[in-house]
Amino acid sequence: MIDYRTASDLVQKNILSPRIEDVSIDAALGRVLTQDVIADRDYPPFHRSSMDGYAVNFAEIPESRPFQLLEQSVQYAGKAAGELNPHSCIKIMTGAPVPSGADTVIKIEDSQKTDDLVSFNPGKFFSGMNIALQGEDTRAGELLLPRGTIIGPIETGCLATCGLTSVKVAKPPAVSIIITGDELAMPGDAIESYNIRSSNYFVLLSFSRKTGIEPVMLFSKDTADELEKTIRSAIGSDIIILTGGVSKGDRDFVPEILEKLGFENIFHGVNIKPGKPFWFGRSRTTVVFGLPGNPFAVMTAWKLFVENFLLGSMGAKSANPIFLPIAQARTKKDKRNEFFPCRIETRDGISILREVRINGSGDIRAGLLTDGIGLHPAGAEILSSESRIEFHLW
Amino acid sequence: MIDYRTASDLVQKNILSPRIEDVSIDAALGRVLTQDVIADRDYPPFHRSSMDGYAVNFAEIPESRPFQLLEQSVQYAGKAAGELNPHSCIKIMTGAPVPSGADTVIKIEDSQKTDDLVSFNPGKFFSGMNIALQGEDTRAGELLLPRGTIIGPIETGCLATCGLTSVKVAKPPAVSIIITGDELAMPGDAIESYNIRSSNYFVLLSFSRKTGIEPVMLFSKDTADELEKTIRSAIGSDIIILTGGVSKGDRDFVPEILEKLGFENIFHGVNIKPGKPFWFGRSRTTVVFGLPGNPFAVMTAWKLFVENFLLGSMGAKSANPIFLPIAQARTKKDKRNEFFPCRIETRDGISILREVRINGSGDIRAGLLTDGIGLHPAGAEILSSESRIEFHLW
Numbered sequence: 001m002i003d004y005r006t007a008s009d010l011v012q013k014n015i016l017s018p019r020i021e022d023v024s025i026d027a028a029l030g031r032v033l034t035q036d037v038i039a040d041r042d043y044p045p046f047h048r049s050s051m052d053g054y055a056v057n058f059a060e061i062p063e064s065r066p067f068q069l070l071e072q073s074v075q076y077a078g079k080a081a082g083e084l085n086p087h088s089c090i091k092i093m094t095g096a097p098v099p100s101g102a103d104t105v106i107k108i109e110d111s112q113k114t115d116d117l118v119s120f121n122p123g124k125f126f127s128g129m130n131i132a133l134q135g136e137d138t139r140a141g142e143l144l145l146p147r148g149t150i151i152g153p154i155e156t157g158c159l160a161t162c163g164l165t166s167v168k169v170a171k172p173p174a175v176s177i178i179i180t181g182d183e184l185a186m187p188g189d190a191i192e193s194y195n196i197r198s199s200n201y202f203v204l205l206s207f208s209r210k211t212g213i214e215p216v217m218l219f220s221k222d223t224a225d226e227l228e229k230t231i232r233s234a235i236g237s238d239i240i241i242l243t244g245g246v247s248k249g250d251r252d253f254v255p256e257i258l259e260k261l262g263f264e265n266i267f268h269g270v271n272i273k274p275g276k277p278f279w280f281g282r283s284r285t286t287v288v289f290g291l292p293g294n295p296f297a298v299m300t301a302w303k304l305f306v307e308n309f310l311l312g313s314m315g316a317k318s319a320n321p322i323f324l325p326i327a328q329a330r331t332k333k334d335k336r337n338e339f340f341p342c343r344i345e346t347r348d349g350i351s352i353l354r355e356v357r358i359n360g361s362g363d364i365r366a367g368l369l370t371d372g373i374g375l376h377p378a379g380a381e382i383l384s385s386e387s388r389i390e391f392h393l394w
Numbered sequence: 395m396i397d398y399r400t401a402s403d404l405v406q407k408n409i410l411s412p413r414i415e416d417v418s419i420d421a422a423l424g425r426v427l428t429q430d431v432i433a434d435r436d437y438p439p440f441h442r443s444s445m446d447g448y449a450v451n452f453a454e455i456p457e458s459r460p461f462q463l464l465e466q467s468v469q470y471a472g473k474a475a476g477e478l479n480p481h482s483c484i485k486i487m488t489g490a491p492v493p494s495g496a497d498t499v500i501k502i503e504d505s506q507k508t509d510d511l512v513s514f515n516p517g518k519f520f521s522g523m524n525i526a527l528q529g530e531d532t533r534a535g536e537l538l539l540p541r542g543t544i545i546g547p548i549e550t551g552c553l554a555t556c557g558l559t560s561v562k563v564a565k566p567p568a569v570s571i572i573i574t575g576d577e578l579a580m581p582g583d584a585i586e587s588y589n590i591r592s593s594n595y596f597v598l599l600s601f602s603r604k605t606g607i608e609p610v611m612l613f614s615k616d617t618a619d620e621l622e623k624t625i626r627s628a629i630g631s632d633i634i635i636l637t638g639g640v641s642k643g644d645r646d647f648v649p650e651i652l653e654k655l656g657f658e659n660i661f662h663g664v665n666i667k668p669g670k671p672f673w674f675g676r677s678r679t680t681v682v683f684g685l686p687g688n689p690f691a692v693m694t695a696w697k698l699f700v701e702n703f704l705l706g707s708m709g710a711k712s713a714n715p716i717f718l719p720i721a722q723a724r725t726k727k728d729k730r731n732e733f734f735p736c737r738i739e740t741r742d743g744i745s746i747l748r749e750v751r752i753n754g755s756g757d758i759r760a761g762l763l764t765d766g767i768g769l770h771p772a773g774a775e776i777l778s779s780e781s782r783i784e785f786h787l788w
Contacts, residue, residue: 025581029600043758046588050756052643074644076616078576080588093643095577095687095756097588137757144762152788153600154693154761157593161758165582182472183489187419188559194440194474194491199551206423206547222470249446249487250468293489299548322738322745324716344716350782351716362444362489363531364437364555367548368538388744394546 001269001276003378004304004337010266011280011305014287015312016238018170025159028151030212031169032314037145040162042135046081047098051130054111054118055092055102057084058127066117075099089118098131105130148315170314175215176234177204180244180254181293182222199364200243200298207302211310215241222251231257238313240286241306244293247277254290255279263288271378273338274361275301296358296366300339300373303392321375321390327352330376330383337378341370342391353391370394395663395670397772398698398731404660405674405699408681409706410632412564419553422545424606425563426708431539434556436529440475441492445524448483448505448512449496452521457481460511469493483512492525499524542709564708569609570628571598574638574648575687576616593758594637594692601696605704609635616645625651632707634680635700638687641671648684649673657682665772667732668755669695690752690760694733694767697786715769715784721746724770724777731772735764736785747785764788 002010020034049055055075056067067089073082077095084090084101092098092105104127112119138144144158145151151159151169159167184198185191201217208215216237220230222245234240245254255268258281265281268290274297279290287309291301308318324344332338342353353374358366367373372393376383383389396404414428443449449469450461461483467476471489478484478495486492486499498521506513532538538552539545545553545563553561578592579585595611602609610631614624616639628634639648649662652675659675662684668691673684681703685695702712718738726732736747747768752760761767766787770777777783 025596026599029603039758044756045590048756050754052641076576076645078578078588078616080586091644093645094641095575132753132756137753137759144759149763153597153604154764154788156600157595157597157689158758158762160581160596161591161593163581163585163591181489182470184472187554187557191557192474194472196439197555197557199555201551202419202554203547203551205420206550209423210547222472247446247488250485251470251487295551320738320740322718323740323743324745344714346714346717349717351718359526359531360444362438362442362526364433364552365531365538368552369543370548394548 001271002267003271007267007270007278007280008305008308011309012312012318014266014282015309016173016287018313018315020168021171022166023169024166025156025164028159028167028169029153029156031151032311032316033145033147033149033151033167034170034315035168036143036147037159037162037164037167039138039140039142039144041140043137043161044132044134047134048132049075049092049094049096049098049105049130050132051105051107052093053105053107053130054089055084055099055105056089056120057101058104058125060087061120061125062122063087066114066119069113069116069118071116103127103131148317150316172213173238173310173313174236175208175213175239175241176218176237177208177215178218178220178230178234178240178242180220180222180227180242182251184219199295200293203295203299204241204243204302207307211307213310222253224253224257227253228257228261231261235261235286237286239289239310241289241291243291243298246279246290246292258288258290271336272300273334273336276336280305292361294361296341296361296363299367303373303394304339319392321392323388324351324353324391325386325388326374326383327354327385329385330355331381332376335378338376339373340376341367342372342374343369344371353389395665396661397665401661401664401672401674402699402702405703406706406712408660408676409703410567410681412707412709414562415565416560417563418560419550419558422553422561422563423547423550425545426705426710427539427541427543427545427561428564428709429562430537430541431553431556431558431561433532433534433536433538435534437531437555438526438528441528442526443469443486443488443490443492443499443524444526445499445501446487447499447501447524449478449486449493449499450483450514451478451495452498452519454481455514455519456516460508460513463507463510463512465510497521497525542711544710566607567632567704567707568630569602569607569633569635570612570631571602571609572612572614572624572628572634572636574614574616574621574636578613593689594687597689597693598635598637598696601701605701607704616647618647618651621647622651622655625655629655629680631680633704634682635685636683637685637692640673640684640686652682652684665730666694666698667728667730670730674699686755688755690735690755690757693761697767697788698733713786715786717782718745718747718785719780719782720768720777721748721779723779724749725775726770729772732770733767734770735761736766736768737763738765747783
C-alpha cells in the first residue's frame with residue numbers, strides 16, 4: 001500500500017498528451033489553452049485620455065495667457081486624434097486618443113472658461129497627467145496568457161481584446177464511467193427495500209462536466225461476465241473510471257478483469273481514509289481508475305486524483321489546495337492521512353473550517369453543503385483548534 | 395455618493411422574486427433549488443454491512459461452540475435479507491442488508507473456518523460491529539438540502555439518492571447587456587488605431603453564464619437616440635446591465651436616458667475604487683445596473699453587486715468573501731474602499747494573497763490570471779504585510 005503523495009505522483013506521471021482543437025472564443029469559457037496568447041499591439045494602442053477634460057501642451061501652462069479652445073471639435077473616443085495649434089486646447093473625453101501637440105489632460109473642474117478662452121491654475125498639474133501612454137500596460141508581442149491557462153470569464157475578455165475569434169484549446173479526453181453494484185437503482189426505477197439509488201452516477205457525471213468533459217455513463221452488474229463485457233465496450237476511451245467492486249469481496253471482480261484484459265496495475269490500495277481500495281493502471285492507450293463504491297470515498301478520490309489527472313491531460317496544472325485554520329480540535333485513531341468534509345465560515349473576520357460530521361464514507365449526507373475536504377495528516381493524532389490545515393475546494 | 399456596504403444593501407433590497415421551473419436532475423448542476431429536498435426514507439434504508447465478513451448474533455459468540463456456516467447462501471448487496479438459524483453465521487458482503495437474527499459482522503480475517511464450521515475469538519468484538527444501522531445517517535422526512543442551495547456535483551447525487559427525477563429550481567432571470575462606446579469593435583472587425591476591441595462583452599457574457607444565465611448581448615453607439623432605442627428594446631428584460639456612458643462626459647447619456655424612460659435612480663456613484671461612476675435603479679418590472687466602462691471597474695462591480703443580485707434573484711445567498719493574509723504591505727492615497735486583483739499563493743504552508751499590480755482600471759491585464767479581488771479598506775492608509783483582508787474569489 002502506498003501513501004497519498006506517492007499515489008498522486010504516479011497518477012501525474014501517467015497523464016495523457018492533450019489533443020488540440022479550435023473553438024470560437026464564444027465557446028472558450030472553462031477550456032484549457034494549448035497556445036500562448038500574445039498582445040497583438042501595444043496597450044493602450046494610443047496615448048489615451050483617462051478623464052473628461054482639456055488636452056493641452058503642459059509646457060505652455062506657465063504662460064499666463066489663456067488657451068484658445070477649439071470649440072467646434074471635441075476629441076471623442078472612437079475618433080482619429082486631431083492636432084493642437086500652439087497655445088490652444090481641445091475638449092477630450094475618457095477613452096479618446098490624445099491629439100498630437102498635447103501631453104496633458106486637465107479636468108474641466110480645474111479650469112476657468114470665458115467664451116472660447118480657457119485658463120488653468122499653474123502649479124496643480126504635471127506633464128502627462130490623466131493620460132495612459134501607448135504601451136504602458138503591455139507591449140505588442142508580450143505574453144498575456146500562457147498555454148495551460150484555464151480560460152475564466154476575465155481571460156475570455158483578453159482573447160477578444162487581442163482580436164482572436166477562435167483559439168486553440170485542449171480537446172476533452174474521451175471518458176467512460178462504469179458504475180457497478182447489484183444493489184443500485186436509478187431514480188425513477190422501482191426499488192426494493194434492499195436497493196439504493198446510485199448517487200455516484202450523478203456525482204461523477206457532474207464533476208466530469210465541471211472539467212468540461214461529457215462522459216459516457218455505463219452500468220454493470222456484479223458478475224465477471226457482464227463486467228468484462230462492459231469494460232471491453234469502453235476500451236476505445238482515453239480514460240475509464242469504475243466505482244465499486246475494487247476491494248476483496250466475493251464479487252469484487254474489477255482488479256481481476258482489468259488484469260485479464262491486459263491493463264497493467266500501477267498501484268492497488270492507497271493509505272488514505274476514505275478511499276483505501278483504489279486501483280490505478282493503464283494499457284498503452286487507456287488509463288483506468290478503479291474507485292471504491294462508497295460515495296464519500298468516490299468524491300475524495302475524484303478530488304485528489306482523478307480531477308488533477310484530467311486537468312493534466314488537458315495541459316493544465318493541478319488545482320492547489322489552500323491552507324486555513326480549523327474551528328475545532330480533531331482527534332483520529334487511524335494512522336492514515338484522513339480527509340474530512342468542511343464548510344468555510346467567517347468568525348471575527350477570520351475564515352475558518354467547520355468540520356461537517358458524518359458517520360462514515362457511506363453516509364448519504366457526506367459532502368453535502370460543504371466547500372471541500374480538509375486533511376488530517378497521517379502523523380498527527382490531534383489537530384488542535386485554530387491549527388492550519390491543507391484544504392481542497394470541491 | 396454612498397459607501398460600498400450601503401450600495402450592497404440597496405442592491406440586495408431590490409432583488410427579484412425567483413420564478414420557478416422544473417428541470418431533470420441531469421440538467422440541475424449549477425441551478426438554485428426552490429424546493430427543500432427531504433429524505434424519502436431512512437438512510438441507510440436497512441441495517442447494512444460495511445465490511446465483507448460473517449454476519450452473526452453477537453450474544454452467541456461467548457459460547458465456545460463453533461457456528462454453522464450457511465455455505466449455500468451468501469448475503470450479497472442487492473439481495474433481500476435472509477434469516478439466521480440459532481448459532482449459525484452467513485457470509486456477507488459490503489453494502490448487503492444484514493439478515494434477521496444477526497447484529498454483528500466479523501471480518502473473515504478474524505475467524506477460523508473448518509469445513510462448514512466457523513469460530514471467532516471472543517473479546518475482540520462488540521455488538522453492532524461493522525453494521526451501519528437503518529436511519530443512523532438520516533431519518534425519512536429530514537431536510538437534506540434547503541431551498542436556496544446552489545446545486546453542486548455532490549448535491550446532484552443527493553437528488554438521485556432521494557429518488558427525484560426532476561427538481562424545482564429558479565428560472566434564470568432574463569438579462570440584457572448593453573455595451574456602449576464609439577471606440578469599441580468586436581474581434582474580427584477591421585479596426586483603426588483609435589479603436590479597441592470590447593473585452594467587457596465577453597467578460598460579462600462569461601460571468602453571466604457562470605451563474606447559469608444566457609444574456610441577450612446588445613451594442614449601442616454613444617448617441618442619445620441610439621442608446622434610447624437600444625434600452626427600449628431591452629425593456630422586456632428583468633435586468634438590464636449597461637457598461638460605459640455613465641459618468642459626466644459630453645456623451646455619457648446613460649443616466650439621462652434611463653430617467654427619461656421612467657427608471658427611478660436608487661443611487662449614482664459609489665465610494666469605491668474602481669467603479670465610482672455606477673448607476674443603479676429600477677422601474678416596476680426591470681432593474682438596471684449602469685456600470686462604468688473600464689474593464690477592471692466592470693469586473694469589480696460585477697463581483698460586488700451584480701452577481702450577488704442575480705444569485706439573490708434566484709433565491710440563493712450572496713457569495714461570502716474569505717479572509718487571507720497579504721504577502722506584501724500596501725499603501726493607498728485614495729480615501730475610498732479600494733479593490734485590487736490578487737492570486738492565492740502558498741508560502742511555507744500558508745495561503746497568502748499576492749497582489750498583481752496594474753496601471754489602473756483600464757489596464758488590459760487587470761484581473762488576468764488572478765483568483766479574485768482584495769479589499770484595502772477606506773479607513774486604512776497602510777495594510778501591513780501579513781495582515782488579513784477581505785477577499786472575493788471571482
